[in-house]
Amino acid sequence: MRGGLTRQLLSCLARPRGQVRPLYSFSESTRAPATVPFTKELFGVKRGPYAEVTSDDIQQLAALVDGRVETDKDDLLMHNTDWLRSLRGCSPCVVFPKTTAEVSAVLKYCSDRRLAVCPQGASTSLVGGSVPVFDEIIVSTAKMNEVIEVDTDGGTLTCGAGCSLDHLEHAAKNQHLFFPVDYTIREAQLGGIVAAGLWPDRARPATVLPDGTVLDSMSTMRKDNTGFDLKQIFVGSEGSLGIITKVAMACPSLPKHINVAMVYTDSFHKVLGIMRMTKAHLGELTSACEFMDNEAVMSVKKKYLSAWGVPSKPFYVLIETAGQCDMHDEEKLKTLFNALKDKELILDGQIGPLNYDDPTFVERLWNINTRILAALSRGGNVYHYDVSLPHDKQYKLVEKLRKELSGEILKVASFGHLLDSNLHLALQSHNFDPETSDELDRTITDYVTRAGGAVSAELGCGFRNRNLGAHCKDPVEVKLMRQMKQLLDPHGIMNPYKVFPDGA
């Protein structure tokens, strides 16, 4: 996610009314879900000590949610398969509660019966957090999609966990508020976004604990310094401690003007120079500063933009401002652009505000950045890593991987949110291979740990990173996490095989 303001806002403003944004969806991947191997077999996972789901269980669960249970084979296949189409579980049912009370009844039932549960939002997790490994009951928040309240003066939006990003942005924008989360993936839901760890300082969730108890931390008051701040442990808990059913989000005012520049340069060293000058020139106006390398941009060009004249350059930086004063904001970006040229930090570039001659200008620039993963996953299997690293260590990792990896890897593309020290690595191969995956895990985790970074910057641990996350954490933190899990979920029913390392 890029910091601050969003591409979605830009496109809302730029797009003619009534034009529908194409959504990313499962169909972006070319692999048929039925051909995805079962996770339990591919990774040799041992099933936990949970009860087997019976047809009576399914009937009882259906009775708790007014019949909203899915058992159709084809639909189940979609709910059991992850977005990248590399993991597959075998849950026999998806339960669709509509209210917090229904979630509470479902979890109480599962807890009493010792049935394992997998919470699921839009299932766009890139770390396999949202799909079961065995036969966990999938509890979907898709039907909890109500906008409950918009408080314009207090700047808060209170919504059901199943509200999609599109829905949330629309609701906020109608009241001149700005929904502060930016994902390419428009169907991502509020519960999934918060559970995956976004905006801990802005989100106040209501959560159902595994035994059915409801914990309401939804005060819309910005300041509350009474006792422990318990809500924080659910932000980023990835469904391992309970199910978030509603969230009150703090939202800033909607910015009025967006300007974007895409600049080209020939070394990562200069990319960092561009970032420094961007911060110095634009300050708080900067809403994004994203870098992409040649492999990343050319992959998108090949899959989506063949007719569009994107030049092939070693590195690209996308800079965006979001502010309230059109002339002033545009002038500042132009001054930066000229200063970058004077300092010979850029080869060339394009610059334009929203009201540029071409109304699709901003959208097109962002489309390059946001379609990298989708473009690569159309061409084969993608091993995706999202790490935090000190800036000077980032591209050295990319170069190391290109140099050292076996012929199995066809392409190493990288892109990242410079202002957050966040680097995304997408390694493309023909097929998923567990040995290559292990080798990559080892190489990347070792490098990141030694550099003082984090092996998951924003995507969470889920299933894929469950054994990696603890490497870069203080052991005392890991121990405390385990103790909290034991306290809140003594039977371990919530999203097993995820977040915590195997055997923990």
Ligand SMILES: Cc1cc2nc3c(=O)[nH]c(=O)nc-3n(C[C@H](O)[C@H](O)[C@H](O)COP(=O)(O)OP(=O)(O)OC[C@H]3O[C@@H](n4cnc5c(N)ncnc54)[C@H](O)[C@@H]3O)c2cc1C
């Ligand atoms: C093309 C693409 C781009 C992406 N870009 C970004 C990005 O820029 N930044 C970023 O951080 N992520 C990104 N993601 C990852 C993903 O979209 C986010 O993690 C998102 O927050 C997941 O929302 P979701 O509704 O799909 O949740 P899911 O994928 O359904 O679930 C995510 C995790 O949260 C748990 N969960 C879901 N709902 C609840 C709930 N109500 N209560 C408790 N636990 C719950 C699940 O069990 C799972 O562990 C991207 C994904 C794709 C496919």
